[in-house]
Amino acid sequence: MTVDDDRGVLHAVERDLSNHYSGGFRILAAESGESALETLRELKVRGDPVALLLVDQRMPGMSGVEFVGLGLELFPDVKRVLLTAYADTEAAIHAINDVQIDYYLLKPWDPPEERLYPVLDDVLDDWLAAFRPPFGGVRVVGHRWSAASHQVKDFLGRNQVPYRWLDLEVSDEARAVAEAAGKGAALPLVVLPGGAVMQAPSIAEVAARIGMAERAGLPYYDLVVVGAGPAGLAAAVYGASEGLHTLLVEAEAPGGQAGTSSRIENYLGFPSGLSGGDLARRGLTQARRLGAEVLAPRQVTGLRVEDGYKILSFAGGDEVNARALLLASGVSYRRLTAPGVDQFTGAGIYYGAALSEAASVAGEDLYIVGGANSAGQAAVFFSAHARTVTIVVRGASIEQAMSQYLAERIHATANIKVAVHSEVAGADGTDHLQSVTVRNVTTGEEQTVPATAMFIFIGAIPYTDWLEGVVVRDERGFVLTGADLDKHDLTGWPLDRPPYLLEASVPGVFAAGDVRHGSVKRVASAVGEGSVAVTFVHRYLAEA
Numbered sequence: 001m002t003v004d005d006d007r008g009v010l011h012a013v014e015r016d017l018s019n020h021y022s023g024g025f026r027i028l029a030a031e032s033g034e035s036a037l038e039t040l041r042e043l044k045v046r047g048d049p050v051a052l053l054l055v056d057q058r059m060p061g062m063s064g065v066e067f068v069g070l071g072l073e074l075f076p077d078v079k080r081v082l083l084t085a086y087a088d089t090e091a092a093i094h095a096i097n098d099v100q101i102d103y104y105l106l107k108p109w110d111p112p113e114e115r116l117y118p119v120l121d122d123v124l125d126d127w128l129a130a131f132r133p134p135f136g137g138v139r140v141v142g143h144r145w146s147a148a149s150h151q152v153k154d155f156l157g158r159n160q161v162p163y164r165w166l167d168l169e170v171s172d173e174a175r176a177v178a179e180a181a182g183k184g185a186a187l188p189l190v191v192l193p194g195g196a197v198m199q200a201p202s203i204a205e206v207a208a209r210i211g212m213a214e215r216a217g218l219p220y221y222d223l224v225v226v227g228a229g230p231a232g233l234a235a236a237v238y239g240a241s242e243g244l245h246t247l248l249v250e251a252e253a254p255g256g257q258a259g260t261s262s263r264i265e266n267y268l269g270f271p272s273g274l275s276g277g278d279l280a281r282r283g284l285t286q287a288r289r290l291g292a293e294v295l296a297p298r299q300v301t302g303l304r305v306e307d308g309y310k311i312l313s314f315a316g317g318d319e320v321n322a323r324a325l326l327l328a329s330g331v332s333y334r335r336l337t338a339p340g341v342d343q344f345t346g347a348g349i350y351y352g353a354a355l356s357e358a359a360s361v362a363g364e365d366l367y368i369v370g371g372a373n374s375a376g377q378a379a380v381f382f383s384a385h386a387r388t389v390t391i392v393v394r395g396a397s398i399e400q401a402m403s404q405y406l407a408e409r410i411h412a413t414a415n416i417k418v419a420v421h422s423e424v425a426g427a428d429g430t431d432h433l434q435s436v437t438v439r440n441v442t443t444g445e446e447q448t449v450p451a452t453a454m455f456i457f458i459g460a461i462p463y464t465d466w467l468e469g470v471v472v473r474d475e476r477g478f479v480l481t482g483a484d485l486d487k488h489d490l491t492g493w494p495l496d497r498p499p500y501l502l503e504a505s506v507p508g509v510f511a512a513g514d515v516r517h518g519s520v521k522r523v524a525s526a527v528g529e530g531s532v533a534v535t536f537v538h539r540y541l542a543e544a
Contacts, residue, residue: 001028003036003067004056004083009107013054013083016112021120025051033062037070041180044074046195047134051127052079052120054105068101074176077130079123081105102126137162138210141174142188144360145432147346148200149188153356155203158253158260159296160281161210165356203297213295216320221247221293223537224312224322225530226300229256230523231513232328233283234530240292242534244541247320248287249312250296251463255280256330257514258523260353261374262381266403267523277355279523300329303470305506308544323544324537327464327471327479327504327511328530334459336369338437340427341456348433349454353378361386361453367436369424370457371398372521376406378455383416386453390417392424394441427454462515472505479504479511484518500536502529508540 002017004010014029021027030036033055043050053071057064068080082104102123109116138156142149144167156163166174168187177197181189186200192209201209208214223239225232228250239246253259261276288294302313303325310325333351335341341349350357353374358381366386368379371393383389391398391410398418399407410416425439425446436451462477472480472488480488482501493499495507502510512529514521519529 001030001036001039001050001052002054003030003033003059003064005031005059006056007031009056013109016109016116017054017120020112020117021124025124033059033064033067033070036067040071040074042195044176045180045191045197047136047139047191047193048195049131049134050075050078051124051131052081054081054083054120057082057084065101074180077127079127081120081123083107083109135164136193137164138193139164139166139177139191140188141166141168141177141191143168145347146188150346150350150354150357151203152188152190152201152206154354155206155253155297157356158255158277158280159207159212160254160277160284165359207297212297213293214298215318216247216295217293218245218247218320220309220321221245221323222541223247223324223326223534224249224310224320225326225328226312227251227256227327227329227513227515228254228280228284228294228296229328229330229513229526230258230279230283231330231526231530231533232256232326233280233287234527235326235328235512235533236287236292236294237283237290238531238534239537240287240290242538244534244537246287246292247322248292248294248296249298249300250294251299251329252297253280254284254294254296257333257352257374258526260355261377262353262355263377264523265405300466302466305470308508310506310509324508324540325510326530326533326537327467327509327515328513328526329463330514331460331462333456334461336424336456336458338424338426340429341424344427344429344433347431348429348452349427349456351456353381354455355381357453358382358385363387364452365390365450366453366455367392367424367438367451368455368457371395372401372457373403373406375455375457376402376410378457379416380406380409380413382455383413386415388415388417390419390449392419392422392438394421394423396420424454460514460521464515470506471509474517478517478519479515480517481511500539502533502536503540508537508544510536 002013010029017027055064064082080101082101084104085107103119140152168174181197190198190201222244224247225235226249228248236246236248255276259276259280263273265273299315300312301315304311310322312320362385364386365388367390368375369392379389379391421442422438423441426437428435435448437446437448439446464477481504482499485499504511510533512533513526
């Protein structure tokens, strides 16, 4: 960037810089320090690096030295060259000490091949030697204890969108971006790769701006799969690979609960294990490669059946038609009702693994509530970051609901503790979680202990209210299929044959994975059910 209030000089400098450096650099020119600073702020928000400031010393309103000093606050590593007249050499010498000017050039600089380019080449070579390209993806600026910031980070992370987290409390870059965005800017800020800034956006707004599909591409599909957990991903892969026009709909992020697992070590074919995020990414890539269409994040709100078609309604009012429907929406964690938990949800208390918070808990004490595999995997993962990890379980041991290999690893990890016969009785803090009260369910004794983070893995609630009056469910909301429907009145069943193995109370509607009544809560089982369900989808479509 070159700055000079004399238009003739400015255009001449800009011309000479463009002639020599336009192949590798973008050349910017400004007629005042104020306008140049505004441009620098915009570049800072966009994440564009600035290599060199070539600035005239004598400018009205703001001298070259004053401008360079302010520019250094935005770009501390920028190279600084002052353009001076003979009478200003004394000021230039002082500037070397005041703002560490790298060089000063005297007007006129003709010929540039002798008096301009050699100097700038040398300065730019130094800059390039130390230059590391900035992160070019999405940046999220906010406070660690902001629930809205956590939601954006968790959404981006679970949807495999690379992003960089900038905490205003510790990051100079975060403060510079926030300042450039203007006073009163609503947090969190989401800075897109092109430099556009979103203030306190909703998840739907973020999804739309990063290019995630908002609407289905077709009005009719052979198969619509609701839920992109392991069962849904497997169904989408098999359905698309076998020639079915397949739409995969996900309300939050691919992978479901399994997608938040830090390590799955008992999945066939991966002797070293793999993370839930890797499994989700691989499955989603495979489904898309084979031709499945993916719609996320979109919430299904209703189902009706007309002339054999299953018509799905979405939040927002649009609809899509399916010849066959697979319900694979999984379950969500049950809410913990202890006092204070709702207050600090997203500000130290999280449901699921929330792997996006791993760096934040370094050297701190955290608690994990729950005793199944997902809780154990999270404990092992966070133990590599936190000072201590305490697992709170109501039972007599973690072995009651956890795989043996995982329980053994937990017992062998020095900074993981297990509080048995225990439950969380309360949470407290100021603007974020600072302490947890743990109650012994046998003696009733309570103990309040310091804690900066708590991750909850309890219970399982299916999201199936939108099926009310259409598909038969059990008393807890899980979808009944196959032989489990024998206990219910199926007088409305229109076909001569009984429901297929994974078929629900409506012909052509199937269920797989955790949302199904009586399912085995394991990743491999869900993948198997999703794959097998497609076989029955083919049978149904052949007879329809």
